[in-house]
Amino acid sequence: MSARVIKAGPLTTVQDLGRKGQARLGLSPGGAMDRRAFLWANRLLENAPDVPSLEVTMGGFEVIFERSTTIAVVGAECPVTVDGRARESWRTLEIQAGQTLRLGFARSGLRAYLAFPGGLQVASFAGSASVVMREGLPGSLGRPVSGGEILRWHANPESLGASADSHRGLVPPRFRPARGPFLTVEFIPAYEWTEFSGEDCESLLSAAWTVTPVSDRVACRLNGPPLLSGPKVLDSAPLVDGTIQVLADGTPLVFMRDRPTIGGYAKLGAVLPAHLDRLAQARPGSVVRFVVGDPDAARTEAARMDSFFGVRT
Amino acid sequence: MVLEWEPTLETLPAFNRLLVTGHPTDWDPAGVSARLDQLMARAVSGPLPEIPCAEAIALPACYDTAVAPDLAEVAGRTGMASSEVVRLHAEGRYTVLATGFAPGFAYLGDVASAMAVPRRTAPRQSVPAGSIGLADRRTGVYPSSGPGGWQLIGRVPPSLFADASERLTRFSPGQPVSFRVISLKDFEREA
Incomplete structure (x- = not known):
């Protein structure tokens, strides 16, 4: 089964749940920015939870299908059309041979996931098919999808009937996140939190932080009152997905999936995993507020998510 | 661990x-x-446990000015002759203190305090693969070309990092690393 990309849009990459346990090699974890949306897309097709699919950033993506198939589109609110006719997202879509699927520019959110039956057939390295552009990974693992590229997937006949049962073929509305220009993200204070001044810690919690346009898969960069009281850190320390690091000019950033493994500036803590998925959908100009989260509640939430999707995220 | x-x-x-x-x-x-x-x-x-770590490695290093763009600046900043900087660096016995920054990059330390210099104010857009960098009490080899802000005082033949899996696994924390001086001719032959 295959399809040809007509337009790749600003940035479309192959992603799965990323490389686990490879930090000692200096490799980014990579992986879907919004894991929940990614997992829903595979679930709708009854795929294994972590098979590779496409992460379409901002939309502007167009693909023509060689054969009839069923796909799933979940995540950012991109207007979806098949041969020019409007279709819904957050569900499976039946595509006939020769039809063109288009994801228009996202009206809200930033990243949409396009899953294929059985998952995309792509190269894998260090246990993952996730593309990380800054690392010089071999072959196609180091670059985004481009126009003219042929996508192939493992045809999976059993999953083709999923859309016939409408209950199974869509994400129930109560599970679709509310989107808007304001969001609150929970984090756990850690690292050099206690070495920053009380005023700076208070600023992190009270300021309205604006997501800047230079945010990418490496980090969500924020604008607000400069936090200048942090200690000068000589040696880099290990990072996790969600680590909040403050640069020399006092601006904080939140490390995302394509982060380095270690970082050399003072750090304030880490955003909780479920909230990182939400931050992954925050467009430039969105306003972010930080609140201190509850680790126990986060663990319960992680356990629920894992058992629902049948994966250890 | x-x-x-x-x-x-x-x-x-x-x-x-x-x-x-x-x-x-x-x-x-x-x-x-x-x-x-x-x-x-x-x-x-108690006694320190046996910690398994990778075998010591001696990297061939060329310190010829043709491949050491910042050697003169480091000499100027430290008040040493370029030859003295090279001698101190090449005599150093280093340990891998961390891997990261870029895949396969190892932070080596400690560099002799006499030649500790700050990193460059403006990082280079692209540093050639194999470049030996110096910053504060740390030194390291860029395994692949990419942006970098350290002072470049020599080069290891990049052929040592040509294979992707070797590039990633050459260094691991705790590993002893030293440098072995080679001539520009040898560097060019091995590059």
Whole structure:
């Protein structure tokens, strides 16, 4: 089964749940920015939870299908059309041979996931098919999808009937996140939190932080009152997905999936995993507020998510 | 470091820090910190455990000015002759203190305090693969070309890092590393 990309849009990459346990090699974890949306897309097709699919950033993506198939589109609110006719997202879509699927520019959110039956057939390295552009990974693992590229997937006949049962073929509305220009993200204070001044810690919690346009898969960069009281850190320390690091000019950033493994500036803590998925959908100009989260509640939430999707995220 | 504990997914040492990663659903922070305290206590009281680390490696290094764009600046800043900087660097016995920054990059230390220099004010957009960098008390070899802000005082033949899997696994924390001076001719032959 295959399809040809007509337009790749600003940035479309192959992603799965990323490389686990490879930090000692200096490799980014990579992986879907919004894991929940990614997992829903595979679930709708009854795929294994972590098979590779496409992460379409901002939309502007167009693909023509060689054969009839069923796909799933979940995540950012991109207007979806098949041969020019409007279709819904957050569900499976039946595509006939020769039809063109288009994801228009996202009206809200930033990243949409396009899953294929059985998952995309792509190269894998260090246990993952996730593309990380800054690392010089071999072959196609180091670059985004481009126009003219042929996508192939493992045809999976059993999953083709999923859309016939409408209950199974869509994400129930109560599970679709509310989107808007304001969001609150929970984090756990850690690292050099206690070495920053009380005023700076208070600023992190009270300021309205604006997501800047230079945010990418490496980090969500924020604008607000400069936090200048942090200690000068000589040696880099290990990072996790969600680590909040403050640069020399006092601006904080939140490390995302394509982060380095270690970082050399003072750090304030880490955003909780479920909230990182939400931050992954925050467009430039969105306003972010930080609140201190509850680790126990986060663990319960992680356990629920894992058992629902049948994966250890 | 081996924690010998089921819920540990990954450990990442870097300088004087250790990241212990576990899955949130099958461990609790109190258990983690108790276990780490216990290990720390054992480490400081008893004999040091045998920590497996990779074999010592001696990297061929060319310090000819043709491949050492910042050697003169480092000499100027430290008040030493270029030949003295080279001698000090090449005589150093280093340990891998951390890997990261870029895949396969190793932070080596400590560099002799006499030649500790700050990193360049403006990083280079592209540093050639194999470049030997110097910043503060750290030195290291860029395994692939990319942006970099360290002072460049020599080069290791980039053929040592040509293979992707070798590039990633050449260094690991705790490993002893030294440099062996080679001529520009030898560098060019091996490059």
